[in-house]
Amino acid sequence: MFAAQYIGNKAFTVVPGSTVPPGPGEVRLDVGYVGICGTDMHIFHGLMDKRVNPPQITGHEMSGTVAEIGEGVTDFKVGDRAVVRPLDYCGECPACDAGHSHVCQNLKFMGIDTPGAFQSSWTVKARTLHKLPDNVSLKQGALVEPLAVACHDINRSRLQAGEKAVVIGGGPIGQLVALVAKSVGADVIISEVNDARRSFSQQYGIDSVNPIKEDLPAYVDKWTNGKGADVVYEVSGVQAAIDVMPLIASVRGRICMVAIHSAAPKVDLFQFFWKELELMGARVYEYQDFEMAVELLASEKFDIAPFISSVSSLNDINGAFTGIDENPTGMKSLIACSAE
Numbered sequence: 001m002f003a004a005q006y007i008g009n010k011a012f013t014v015v016p017g018s019t020v021p022p023g024p025g026e027v028r029l030d031v032g033y034v035g036i037c038g039t040d041m042h043i044f045h046g047l048m049d050k051r052v053n054p055p056q057i058t059g060h061e062m063s064g065t066v067a068e069i070g071e072g073v074t075d076f077k078v079g080d081r082a083v084v085r086p087l088d089y090c091g092e093c094p095a096c097d098a099g100h101s102h103v104c105q106n107l108k109f110m111g112i113d114t115p116g117a118f119q120s121s122w123t124v125k126a127r128t129l130h131k132l133p134d135n136v137s138l139k140q141g142a143l144v145e146p147l148a149v150a151c152h153d154i155n156r157s158r159l160q161a162g163e164k165a166v167v168i169g170g171g172p173i174g175q176l177v178a179l180v181a182k183s184v185g186a187d188v189i190i191s192e193v194n195d196a197r198r199s200f201s202q203q204y205g206i207d208s209v210n211p212i213k214e215d216l217p218a219y220v221d222k223w224t225n226g227k228g229a230d231v232v233y234e235v236s237g238v239q240a241a242i243d244v245m246p247l248i249a250s251v252r253g254r255i256c257m258v259a260i261h262s263a264a265p266k267v268d269l270f271q272f273f274w275k276e277l278e279l280m281g282a283r284v285y286e287y288q289d290f291e292m293a294v295e296l297l298a299s300e301k302f303d304i305a306p307f308i309s310s311v312s313s314l315n316d317i318n319g320a321f322t323g324i325d326e327n328p329t330g331m332k333s334l335i336a337c338s339a340e
Contacts, residue, residue, distance in 0.1 A: 003119035004317045004335075005055040010044055012118075012317045013055070020123040022070030028123045029082065031337040032138035033311070035061030036324060037146060038171070039112065044321045052112060059118035059335070060086040060111030063132065063141030073126045081132040083144045084117070084124055085290050086110035102286045109284075118317065120338050130290045133298040139311070140297055142334050143304050145285075147293035149258075150176035152285040154184060155292070157231045157256040161185025166220060166229040166248055169236030170197035170208060172307065172331045173258060177233050178206050183301050186231075189223065191216055191241075196329040204302060211244070220248040228253055235259050239266065246271035254278045307331040 003017035022028045036059075042048055043058055052058065066080040076082065089096055089104035096104050108114050110124070132141045150173060159165055163186045167178045170192030178201060181188040190208040192198050198208040209219050220229055228250030234241050237259035245255050246268055255277060271277060297304060309330035312320040314337050324333055 001120045002314060003057050004059075004314055006043055006052065006058050008046060008049060008054045010046065010321070012321070014315055014317065017057075017119050017121065019121045022068050022073075022123050024071040025073060025126055026070040026123055027066050027073055027076055027082075027126050027129060028068035028070075028121060029064035029084070030067045031062055031064040031117055031120055031122050032081075033063050033142035033334045033336055034059040034117045035142045035146065036320060036333045036335065037061055038173075041321070041324060043112070048112070057115040057117075057119050058111050059116040060084070060109070061142055061145040062086075062117035062122070063138040063144070064117075064122065064338075065138075066129075067121065070126070076126060076129060076131070081136075081138060081141065082129045083132060083141050083290070083294070084110070084122075085128045085130060085148070085285065085287065086116070086145070087128065087284065088114060088125070102284050118314065118335060118337065120314070130294055132294065135300070136294065136297045139308060139334060140304050143307055143332060144290065144293045144297065146172060146332070147176050147180070147296065147304070148285040148289045149173055150180045151292040151296070152289040153177050153233060153256055153258050153282045154180045155289060156280055156282040157233070157254050159184060159186050159231050163187070163230035164224050164227075165189075165231040165233065166191060167233045167235060168241040168245060169234070169259065170194065170201060171235065174233070174235035175201060175204075175307070175331065177235060177258065179204060179302055180296070181231075181233075182206060183296060189220075191244075194329055200306070200331065203306060211240070216244055217247045224250070227251075230254065231256060233258055237261050242267055246275070246277055249275065249277055251275045252277070254280065257281050309333055311336055 001017045004012045088108040089101040090106040093105040165188045170190045235258045242265040
């Protein structure tokens, strides 16, 4: 049993870990694969040290196999393959009482606020688990969490078949949002400045536009025959996207805020008044979003494998994080924590 602890200063150390027996309502997982996401990179760069409080085991985009069952757990058995929805909610605050436990007022995000998945064995509450179907591998399963983010964005925005959607930002989440949008029958394009990411979307039959080289509002106007986009997803986290999003939305269009901006952006509220636009936030995911993500992978509506840019061992976790810094246009790097 080994664990990778983030120790600060762009460094992890791999140390002997401890196998924690599951208590009542808990399960212990043999961790298979863990994906590295943007938040993990922020942690690596030292931007979240006060919250993470290193040394800390981070990581939350994971898949694994149930190794032990705690008292009272009946929905899972040893040998089940599963993923973790890494939200530890209190169940007592007003948000939880209203059925919104994913934005619990006392929420602890596993792998950030509490120990995470960059370890061989992880003991978690059974309520956080979702089963993987037989035809979904553990490598694919490690992408359920980011895919669930995209599912939540699509569900939150009420996107319907036949509607036109623009995704601003073609990173991993933006690409997944576009894929889920396409899977529900919407027409979708991606606005992205990076040529490699624009090429990535083409393999899924998703068109893209470079907003530096082309006038995005004019492009969307032509694409929608003058109507504008029914839904705009802001996934880039830059001010330029905030400036353009109300301009490309249709009258009574919906704008879904997915990205986390490092500073409070300036928003042209006049456009929201003039076109009666709707702005909504979309934070993490709910139970049904995880189930939708699992079903999308099981149905094989699209091949998720091209998203996996690299697979590294737990012992080479420092190299994996450094590699992302050196190649930021890659989609998803996985850490293998135990053999599949």
